[in-house]
Amino acid sequence: xxxxxxxxxxxxxxxxxxxxxxxxxxxxxxxxxxxxxxxxxxxxxxxxxxxxxxxxxxxxxxxxxxxxxxxxxxxxxxxxxxxxxxxxxxxxxxxxxxxxxxxxxxxxxxxxxxxxxxxxxxxxxxxxxxxxxxxxxxxxxxxxxxxxxxxxxxxxxxxxxxxxxxxxxxxxxxxxxxxxxxxxxxxxxxxxxxxxxxxxxxxxxxxxxxxxxxxxxxxxxxxxxxxxxxxxxxxxxxxxxxxxxxxxxxxxx
Numbered sequence: 502x503x504x505x506x507x508x509x510x511x512x513x514x515x516x517x518x519x520x521x522x523x524x525x526x527x528x529x530x531x532x533x534x535x536x537x538x539x540x541x542x543x544x545x546x547x548x549x550x551x552x553x554x555x556x557x558x559x560x561x562x563x564x565x566x567x568x569x570x571x572x573x574x575x576x577x578x579x580x581x582x583x584x585x586x587x588x589x590x591x592x593x594x595x596x597x598x599x600x601x602x603x604x605x606x607x608x609x610x611x612x613x614x615x616x617x618x619x620x621x622x623x624x625x626x627x628x629x630x631x632x633x634x635x636x637x638x639x640x641x642x643x644x645x646x647x648x649x650x651x652x653x654x655x656x657x658x659x660x661x662x663x664x665x666x667x668x669x670x671x672x673x674x675x676x677x678x679x680x681x682x683x684x685x686x687x688x689x690x691x692x693x694x695x696x697x698x699x700x701x702x703x704x705x706x707x708x709x710x711x712x713x714x715x716x717x718x719x720x721x722x723x724x725x726x727x728x729x730x731x732x733x734x735x736x737x738x739x740x741x742x743x744x745x746x747x748x749x750x751x752x753x754x
Contacts, residue, residue, distance in 0.1 A: 539655025548628040555635040567670035584619040623676040689719035
């Protein structure tokens with residue numbers, strides 16, 4: 502989520518005057534917009550900073566607890582995925598640090614584990630929701646005083662729903678269930694899983710694949726017939742090298 506520092510403390514201008522803090526201007530009616538991003542950014546340390554700076558421990562813990570209640574009927578299935586999503590424990594571990602006095606503190610996953618979609622989708626959303634809670638803690642209710650516009654890329658759509666008044670616990674529970682982003686290698690893996698689930702061998706199938714993005718090259722390379730449809734620049738360059746057809750509907754006929 503695109504943010505600007507929202508410290509309630511006024512700042513000093515180069516000429517020595519006092520400049521009103523952003524959050525005060527927003528509370529005063531200044532129009533604003535919100536843009537929420539998708540995956541790919543570090544999220545645990547920004548979440549820890551929000552929790553620390555705006556005393557959001559109970560807010561975040563309560564949100565996660567309500568979401569876990571909603572997920573209780575499928576908790577066993579989530580455990581079988583082998584992915585442990587424990588943001589509250591990881592926040593505690595960051596707060597404790599590497600203190601030798603707390604040998605039982607949970608280990609914080611490495612960067613690669615934190616970026617795995619099953620972890621990062623709910624983790625990034627939790628950080629974005631904490632950002633909204635931080636604004637509310639400073640007196641800006643983003644539901645009562647909504648932005649003039651909001652946009653969300655990929656999982657950023659959750660934030661758009663939150664700004665429209667959806668229950669954050671429902672959104673976080675949904676993010677926990679979303680699983681891997683159906684993108685690139687994950688999409689290719691799902692094709693293999695579908696074939697196996699339906700007892701279809703590769704030899705028995707004739708596969709056509711269509712995509713507009715180079716990230717789908719595993720799927721396109723697997724297909725008997727691959728078509729780059731209105732392709733991205735990188736895919737348009739790769740397609741002829743791999744012998745894939747190109748259909749570009751942006752071109753006038």
